[in-house]
Amino acid sequence: MKTFKMISIGILDGEKLVDFPLIDGIIINQENSHRLWVLELFIASEHEAFFTRLKDTDELVEARVVISYPGNEPAGFRVTVDAIQQIGDNISVLLKGRLKRARSKxxxxxxxxxxxxxxxxxxxxxxxxxxxxxxxxxxxxxxxxxxxxxxxxx
Structure with missing residues (x-):
């Protein structure tokens, strides 16, 4: 497995990309036969309803994530919400999915x-x-x- 620092994340909601201010975030490439990635975001609990809706519908959504350095081009993922956990005044959201084809050019x-x-x-x-x-x-x-x-x- 390899881990990376998540700098920012935006999730496509219909035709609109919704950015979520991170308190902290990590991305894990599980390097398994399913090519699965785990994305964990630590964010303000005010966003819980959005992620609960996605979890309840088991919706596959597009996420655009900047990894490691703010200047990096966002990586595209197709993810579902796996878990939401209240931690103090904030929430931890666990997303699982696959890296989309590299966006070239x-x-x-x-x-x-x-x-x-x-x-x-x-x-x-x-x-x-x-x-x-x-x-x-x-x-x-x-x-x-x-x-x-x-x-x-x-």
Whole structure:
């Protein structure tokens, strides 16, 4: 097994990426035959209803996680909520799932999308810099969302 520090996490709720301010977080690559990862986030209990809803529906959701260093590109995971535990005034949320295919050429795809939208010059540069920091989902990803061949979790 390998462990990594979780710097930030956002979870896709419908078409909106919801960021959860972490008190602390860790990611564990179990390195098993199922290729499973465990993500544990320690967050304010005000977010418990969101994760309880996901757990009760056993919904498979997309998570975007920055690992180890704030400047790293977010890694995409497909996860379910496995457990929620109250710890003092906060909660520990245990997510289990798989790492999605590596997102390659994000910058190139983003630039192509912005040019297609008709942006140029300073507007293009400003939007490109902003979107590289915030990493919104690309239209290409949304359109091909149903084309994935992700395997269901055991």
């Amino acid at each position: 994000y910058a190139e795809h983003l630039l192509e999308e912005l040019i297609t939208e008709g942006l140029g010059g300073d507007a293009l540069l400003k939007r490109f810099e902003s979107d590289m920091r915030e990493r919104p989902r690309l239209k290409k990803d949304i359109e091909h969302q149903d084309d994935r061949t992700d395997v269901e979790l055991p």
